[in-house]
Amino acid sequence: MSLLLLPTNLQQCPSPSTFPSPSSTLLSPSPPSTVFSVVVPRRRCLRLVSSCVSTVPTSVSNGSAPASVVVVEREQIRLGLPSKGRMAADAIDLLKDCQLFVKQVNPRQYVAQIPQLPNTEVWFQRPKDIVRKLLSGDLDLGIVGLDTLSEYGQENEDLIIVHEALNFGDCHLSIAIPNYGIFENINSLKELAQMPQWSEERPLRLATGFTYLGPKFMKENGIKHVTFSTADGALEAAPAMGIADAILDLVSSGTTLKENNLKEIEGGVVLESQAALVASRRALTERKGALNTVHEILERLEAHLKADGQFTVVANMRGNSAEEVAERVLSQPSLSGLQGPTISPVYCTKDGKVSVDYYAIVICVPKKALYDSVKQLRAVGGSGVLVSPLTYIFDEDTPRWGQLLRNLGI
Numbered sequence: 160m161s162l163l164l165l166p167t168n169l170q171q172c173p174s175p176s177t178f179p180s181p182s183s184t185l186l187s188p189s190p191p192s193t194v195f196s197v198v199v200p201r202r203r204c205l206r207l208v209s210s211c212v213s214t215v216p217t218s219v220s221n222g223s224a225p226a227s228v229v230v231v232e233r234e235q236i237r238l239g240l241p242s243k244g245r246m247a248a249d250a251i252d253l254l255k256d257c258q259l260f261v262k263q264v265n266p267r268q269y270v271a272q273i274p275q276l277p278n279t280e281v282w283f284q285r286p287k288d289i290v291r292k293l294l295s296g297d298l299d300l301g302i303v304g305l306d307t308l309s310e311y312g313q314e315n316e317d318l319i320i321v322h323e324a325l326n327f328g329d330c331h332l333s334i335a336i337p338n339y340g341i342f343e344n345i346n347s348l349k350e351l352a353q354m355p356q357w358s359e360e361r362p363l364r365l366a367t368g369f370t371y372l373g374p375k376f377m378k379e380n381g382i383k384h385v386t387f388s389t390a391d392g393a394l395e396a397a398p399a400m401g402i403a404d405a406i407l408d409l410v411s412s413g414t415t416l417k418e419n420n421l422k423e424i425e426g427g428v429v430l431e432s433q434a435a436l437v438a439s440r441r442a443l444t445e446r447k448g449a450l451n452t453v454h455e456i457l458e459r460l461e462a463h464l465k466a467d468g469q470f471t472v473v474a475n476m477r478g479n480s481a482e483e484v485a486e487r488v489l490s491q492p493s494l495s496g497l498q499g500p501t502i503s504p505v506y507c508t509k510d511g512k513v514s515v516d517y518y519a520i521v522i523c524v525p526k527k528a529l530y531d532s533v534k535q536l537r538a539v540g541g542s543g544v545l546v547s548p549l550t551y552i553f554d555e556d557t558p559r560w561g562q563l564l565r566n567l568g569i
């Protein structure tokens with residue numbers, strides 16, 4: 160690709176330090192306060208960059224990691240949470256479900272405490288700024304979408320994904336094209352790329368807020384004749400406005416695409432995303448207490464998230480011994496529980512004597528498999544089936560903790 164993205168408003172041009180090396184084809188992370196960007200040929204862009212440099216008197220840091228970040232000493236571990244937008248409430252709710260209560264007195268207050276983690280401060284920031292501040296060392300941990308992490312983290316090795324599936328903020332980053340006109344019969348990225356309309360003089364115009372991932376994806380897919388423009392929201396309007404031919408944006412329910420006469424195409428998904436817990440490698444290795452804090456948060460998250468997908472099922476079953484009942488239960492595919500069923504005798508008195516005719520079976524079953532499990536329990540003689548939600552499953556240790564330690568070389 161021979162083209163660059165550049166902010167139209169040169170007064171808001173980022174400082175020289177935020178521009179990539181001359182060999183790079185992109186300006187990303189997006190410059191601050193850019194309302195809209197245009198595509199300009201590389202030659203012209205370099206001229207604009209130099210004029211920009213000469214008119215910006217002071218240096219502005221956007222939080223991206225300098226080559227050597229010194230871990231500044233401070234007492235508190237800092238956890239970044241989304242300050243607003245669709246992830247903000249869900250992040251706080253998830254922590255609440257893990258018995259970590261974020262005490263934010265006022266929604267406009269950007270710092271808060273979690274009494275259960277006395278050495279930890281919560282800082283509310285925009286998701287992209289959480290990533291930037293993890294890189295600059297101003298935050299140690301953060302909860303953001305994997306999309307934001309990839310876009311603003313740009314595979315920086317200092318960023319470690321501690322938990323990649325926090326079960327909210329599900330969406331995917333996908334190319335969408337109009338479902339009318341010249342695109343009516345185009346249904347895949349390959350077909351889009353092969354359309355005779357695109358040439359060096361008239362490339363495919365793609366509008367996206369993902370100015371790092373978008374060009375990277377197109378390059379990886381060998382699509383040459385493409386230019387990019389960017390906006391901060393409502394991108395789905397761009398094709399109908401004549402600003403772009405296609406868009407690259409987040410999709411969740413697909414309603415926004417549908418309402419704007421756009422469709423996704425096969426091979427056009429850049430990434431799947433959901434909320435993740437992310438940490439700064441430097442913080443975990445160098446900041447006192449950071450590793451303990453992340454261990455505790457991870458344990459609580461894993462225990463809650465694992466339990467969240469399961470029900471506890473209790474049933475009674477007539478039988479001669481616990482082993483005989485176990486054999487019947489284990490003959491069914493959905494009844495083996497986490498490690499195996501817990502089977503205990505149900506004592507009753509008959510003619511003044513204590514006897515055991517029934518056994519109580521306790522198993523955990525995935526929520527999705529509940530009805531199948533009930534049917535299988537009945538099929539082997541189960542009755543009085545009680546189902547209740549599970550709150551936590553604490554395993555001996557969390558697999559992700561082991562992974563994290565290996566990743567850190569500990």
Ligand SMILES: Nc1ncnc2c1ncn2[C@@H]1O[C@H](COP(=O)(O)OP(=O)(O)OP(=O)(O)O)[C@@H](O)[C@H]1O
Nearest residue numbers: 243244245246286304306307328329330409410411
């Ligand atoms: N439609 C969606 N459904 C589910 N999750 C989404 C959806 N759109 C975005 N997200 C997730 O929520 C994150 C935050 O999106 P949000 O719109 O709140 O903020 P933003 O657009 O990144 O920032 P801002 O609007 O403040 O510039 C995204 O990075 C993504 O992970």
Ligand SMILES: O=P(O)(O)OC[C@H]1O[C@H](OP(=O)(O)OP(=O)(O)O)[C@H](O)[C@@H]1O
Nearest residue numbers: 392393408409410411412413414415416
């Ligand atoms: O598939 P859907 O469920 O319709 O969701 C997709 C929309 O959600 C996001 O926008 P958001 O609502 O965050 O608004 P924004 O453009 O201001 O970020 C995304 O940018 C899409 O426009």
Ligand SMILES: [Mg+2]
Nearest residue numbers: 244245391392
């Ligand atoms: Mg948004």
